[in-house]
Amino acid sequence: MVVESESTKDELxxxxxxxxxxxxxxxILDQVNLQVLAGEIMVIMGGSGSGKSTLLRHMLALNKPAxxxxxxxxxxxxxxxxxxxxxxxxxxxxxxxxGALFNSLNVEENVAFPLRExxxxxxxxxxxxxxxxxxxxxxxxxxxxxxxxxxxxMVKRAALARAIVxxxxxxxxxxxxxxxxxxxxxxxxELILRLRDAMKVTxxxxxxxxxxxxxxxxxxxxxxxxxxxxxxxxxxxxSSDNKRxxxxxxxxxxxVIVNPDEYLQRLTDDxxxx
Amino acid sequence: xxxxxxxxxxxxxxxxxxxxxLSCSPEARRVILDCxxxxxxxxxxxxxVSYIDSSGVASLVEGYQVSRSKNLNFALVGVSxxxxxxxxxxxxxxxxxxxxxxxxLLQGGS
Numbered sequence: 001m002v003v004e005s006e007s008t009k010d011e012l013x014x015x016x017x018x019x020x021x022x023x024x025x026x027x028i029l030d031q032v033n034l035q036v037l038a039g040e041i042m043v044i045m046g047g048s049g050s051g052k053s054t055l056l057r058h059m060l061a062l063n064k065p066a067x068x069x070x071x072x073x074x075x076x077x078x079x080x081x082x083x084x085x086x087x088x089x090x091x092x093x094x095x096x097x098x099g100a101l102f103n104s105l106n107v108e109e110n111v112a113f114p115l116r117e118x119x120x121x122x123x124x125x126x127x128x129x130x131x132x133x134x135x136x137x138x139x140x141x142x143x144x145x146x147x148x149x150x151x152x153x154m155v156k157r158a159a160l161a162r163a164i165v166x167x168x169x170x171x172x173x174x175x176x177x178x179x180x181x182x183x184x185x186x187x188x189x190e191l192i193l194r195l196r197d198a199m200k201v202t203x204x205x206x207x208x209x210x211x212x213x214x215x216x217x218x219x220x221x222x223x224x225x226x227x228x229x230x231x232x233x234x235x236x237x238x239s240s241d242n243k244r245x246x247x248x249x250x251x252x253x254x255x256v257i258v259n260p261d262e263y264l265q266r267l268t269d270d271x272x273x274x
Numbered sequence: 275x276x277x278x279x280x281x282x283x284x285x286x287x288x289x290x291x292x293x294x295x296l297s298c299s300p301e302a303r304r305v306i307l308d309c310x311x312x313x314x315x316x317x318x319x320x321x322x323v324s325y326i327d328s329s330g331v332a333s334l335v336e337g338y339q340v341s342r343s344k345n346l347n348f349a350l351v352g353v354s355x356x357x358x359x360x361x362x363x364x365x366x367x368x369x370x371x372x373x374x375x376x377x378x379l380l381q382g383g384s
Contacts (some may be wrong), residue, residue, distance in 0.1 A: 119296055121329055125303060128332035132364040166296075167327045198363040 018068035046223035093168035108143035153184035291322035294330030303333035321352025
């Protein structure tokens with residue numbers, strides 16, 4: 001039996017080993033390996049259909065691998081009892097792409113929701129905690145607003161306040177910058193960095209925003225068609241001579257080769273007089 | 275978490291020790307509010323605290339507000355760098371009276 005030392009377990013927060021997963025018969029992740037260290041900001045990038053959202057679902061212990069393994073805080077979530085899995089999930093915070101706020105609850109009630117669900121803290125403590133987190137994300141004074149009254153950037157920040165309200169040691173962001181203007185996006189990046197420094201939290205960010213990725217990442221994983229294209233520091237990714245990595249960095253889509261005859265036919269099909 | 279209460283001059287001093295997290299912050303809150311209920315000025319010494327989470331900080335916030343409503347003094351001493359980072363994140367370093375030690379407070383220092 002291998003006995004891990006306490007320090008080793010502390011260092012490695014997420015350990016993905018040879019992960020393979022399918023949707024139906026289609027292979028979505030193919031032999032993915034990834035280790036996320038404590039206090040690190042890991043950014044996962046890739047185009048649509050690259051498998052990054054599926055990888056995120058595995059790291060949230062929402063999916064079971066077809067092959068390979070994943071360990072969170074040194075434990076395989078698929079081998080844990082429901083209470084043990086619940087305990088692990090309490091150490092994790094998630095900020096979803098669309099915010100996933102409850103429309104019928106105001107901002108403060110949304111942020112306080114996990115505390116009311118998972119703790120027996122005094123109501124005063126809960127409300128102070130929720131308001132402290134709203135101060136952290138610069139939403140102080142907006143406690144009573146409903147989600148429908150918030151801008152896109154405010155929804156993201158409210159969702160972030162809710163994700164950190166339990167002081168998680170592992171925080172996931174799904175597309176934090178999507179749909180935000182560059183200034184708001186840069187503010188959010190600053191906030192992510194401040195959180196890591198103050199709370200020593202390990203952060204995994206799924207994004208396709210390059211500027212954001214380069215600002216916040218310690219390391220970047222680029223997925224392509226379910227495989228790891230590159231895993232390295234910002235500089236290593238920037239200086240990669242891999243053509244597909246460079247295409248991603250330069251936002252070039254793959255050249256599409258057309259069949260001229262078929263293409264012309266498709267353009268002119270069913271037209272009058274042809 | 276463990277705690278100890280001592281009298282020093284006009285103050286009650288609450289020494290908190292260990293981790294102040296979700297499991298024990300209700301006890302920290304009760305201790306702080308009980309002291310204030312006795313109409314005593316209060317110092318909370320955090321020098322023995324290895325970790326304090328948001329629920330622990332919220333208990334301090336509530337204690338400070340109660341002390342103000344009762345015209346009592348309230349201060350934090352022995353705030354570690356880690357605890358100060360947690361306070362700074364929510365800008366609470368600008369709210370709490372914070373002293374390096376009990377002696378500096380009692381001698382009128384900062």
